[in-house]
Amino acid sequence: MLREVVDRIQKEQNISREDLALLLTAGDEEIACLKEKAREVADEVYGKQIFIRGLIEFTNYCKNDCLYCGIRRSNRCAERYRLSEEEILSCCENGYALGFRTFVLQGGEDSYFTDEKICALIRKIKAGYPDCALTLSIGEKEKDSYQAYFDAGADRYLLRHETADEAHYRRLHPAEMSLVHRKQCLRNLKEIGYQVGCGFMVGSPGQTVDTLYEDLQFIRKLQPHMVGIGPFIPQKDTPFGAEKVGTLEMTLRLLSIIRLLLPRVLLPATTALGTIHPLGREKGIQAGANVVMPNLSPVAVRDKYLLYDNKICTVDEAAECRYCMQRRMEGIGYQVVVDRGDYREQR
Ligand code: SAM
Ligand code: FES
Numbered sequence: 001m002l003r004e005v006v007d008r009i010q011k012e013q014n015i016s017r018e019d020l021a022l023l024l025t026a027g028d029e030e031i032a033c034l035k036e037k038a039r040e041v042a043d044e045v046y047g048k049q050i051f052i053r054g055l056i057e058f059t060n061y062c063k064n065d066c067l068y069c070g071i072r073r074s075n076r077c078a079e080r081y082r083l084s085e086e087e088i089l090s091c092c093e094n095g096y097a098l099g100f101r102t103f104v105l106q107g108g109e110d111s112y113f114t115d116e117k118i119c120a121l122i123r124k125i126k127a128g129y130p131d132c133a134l135t136l137s138i139g140e141k142e143k144d145s146y147q148a149y150f151d152a153g154a155d156r157y158l159l160r161h162e163t164a165d166e167a168h169y170r171r172l173h174p175a176e177m178s179l180v181h182r183k184q185c186l187r188n189l190k191e192i193g194y195q196v197g198c199g200f201m202v203g204s205p206g207q208t209v210d211t212l213y214e215d216l217q218f219i220r221k222l223q224p225h226m227v228g229i230g231p232f233i234p235q236k237d238t239p240f241g242a243e244k245v246g247t248l249e250m251t252l253r254l255l256s257i258i259r260l261l262l263p264r265v266l267l268p269a270t271t272a273l274g275t276i277h278p279l280g281r282e283k284g285i286q287a288g289a290n291v292v293m294p295n296l297s298p299v300a301v302r303d304k305y306l307l308y309d310n311k312i313c314t315v316d317e318a319a320e321c322r323y324c325m326q327r328r329m330e331g332i333g334y335q336v337v338v339d340r341g342d343y344r345e346q347r
Helices: 002-012 017-025 032-046 085-097 115-128 143-152 166-172 179-192 209-222 248-261 271-276 280-286 318-331
Strands: 049-052 054-059 102-107 133-137 156-158 195-202 226-231 335-337
Touching (some): 002 017, 002 032, 002 248, 017 209, 032 248, 049 318, 085 102, 085 115, 085 318, 102 156, 115 133, 143 179, 156 226, 166 179, 195 209, 209 248, 226 248, 226 271, 248 271, 248 280, 271 280, 280 318, 318 335
Parallel strands (some): 054 102, 102 133, 133 156, 195 226
16 A cells, blocks of 8 residues: 555656655554665665765854754854855865865855855865865855856855745744745846755754645755755754654654656755664665765864754764765675765766
8 A cells, every 4th residue: 555655656747635644653664665665766866875975064143033053143052153265165176085076065045155265265175175065054145256256267056945835944944044035046147057955954943744735845846956855853052942853753754755756856864863863874775775974074063063962973973974975884794985976967
């Protein structure tokens, strides 16, 4: 019965609300066929290769006040920092030597980093490492700014849509933020020519099968190159500090479903997944993910980019994270490769 549902989703690259409800409520044993199929599909496109991205968390200043986020502007307990250009370039140098060929610059929406500063940084990184891809994840900007970053050499952009449901979006964000604007940003990024990633947290307060259905339909229509999903994890100094954490099982099922809907998508097994279970990232790969994003930020600031509580890898040097990840992937029969890890178009 469940196997038929899984086959149908794979064949149609679409999912009905009923089938989604069924897959999210099925027993753990019954659901094994979903994860197996998703892994098979990922293997067909990307083989046993796992792509790594070096994550540089370069500022935790943010003008936004997302209710779930540990670095929201109202969090007085967050110790703020910014990396200098030299520090960021030194993360890249270190990362390159460790075999990273994609750097991800992530941060809060920090007005200190003007478009001029971001463009100068992009140019320097691309000049120093022409064989590397550069991903930005710095939030909502005007289309002109996105265009300027692209012209300066940025290749990819990650902007999780967070939820595609209007009422749910309002529950997660203050009134001044808008889902319509966030979705428009994603369309602008695609139009400019970026490889684009959207995504959402699993188990965020107010999430239901219906809001997840909206998410999957939004993703299907957008046809992004990447989808970032990970469990919601409460951060004690936010309004959601006492909410429940998203579950491993729900995250794995959604990873598998996304793999079936978008067979070629770049799908990370996130740090948040590794935070809620010691083997979370391995299980994510086994459920159809094909990307991991070890941290390249200097150890001195690692424990300040605290989006959620108990974040892992906050004391390890980049090299330790890199080789730890390699061992973890080899342990389940996969290989971390030295490669930009671009989206593979259908030939
Ligand atoms: N400012 C950029 C943006 O808005 O896209 C990038 C930084 S933002 C911190 C990156 C992602 O972290 C968000 O898209 C959100 O999904 C995730 N995140 C924030 N708080 C979280 C939490 N408490 N648990 C899990 N993920 C969280
Ligand atoms: Fe801005 Fe989280 S509220 S990065």
